[in-house]
Amino acid sequence: MLRKLLFPARCCGCGIIVKEEGSVCQRCRKQLRFIREPICIRCGKTVAEQGQTFCYDCGKREHYFVQNRGLFEYSDLMKKMIYALKYQHNRDAGIFLGKELAGGYGGYLRALKLDGIVPVPLAEKRLRERGYNQAAVIA
Known part of the structure; x- marks a missing residue:
């Protein structure tokens, strides 16, 4: 107290x-x-369009993790x-x-x-x- x-x-x-x-x-x-969705399936960042799988960054390079939210x-x-x-x-x-x-x-x-x-x-x-x-x- x-x-x-x-x-x-x-x-x-x-x-x-x-x-x-x-x-x-x-x-x-x-x-x-x-x-909010839609989000990148790898890093979890918002992406521009519904149906877009990866954000710009994840589309350009590999990460050392499978998924992040x-x-x-x-x-x-x-x-x-x-x-x-x-x-x-x-x-x-x-x-x-x-x-x-x-x-x-x-x-x-x-x-x-x-x-x-x-x-x-x-x-x-x-x-x-x-x-x-x-x-x-x-x-």
Whole structure:
């Protein structure tokens, strides 16, 4: 109780006080834009036309992954939240993103009948610099 009084939960986007840790205020929530179909089947970016299989980038080069999905467009707010998660030790941003991904893709992931979700390991140097694995917070 004292901790919450001294260190209230803050919006992951703008820093104003919010009710719950790992959340965003209504103003920031309105700025987040969901990625909408049609999407590239490899990277998950929005593509220009329905029926288009790959985005421009994936059509031009190979990737070292089979499939990727994002939930929100990479906006200034999303860039700020990811930066805060990676370099400012803002775990609340990771908690928020994890909750949103679970809500947005939970049904899809359950349908795949996965045994689990494993965060991408962080290089030793990055782990020392950042102090924790941000992907583990999201997962």
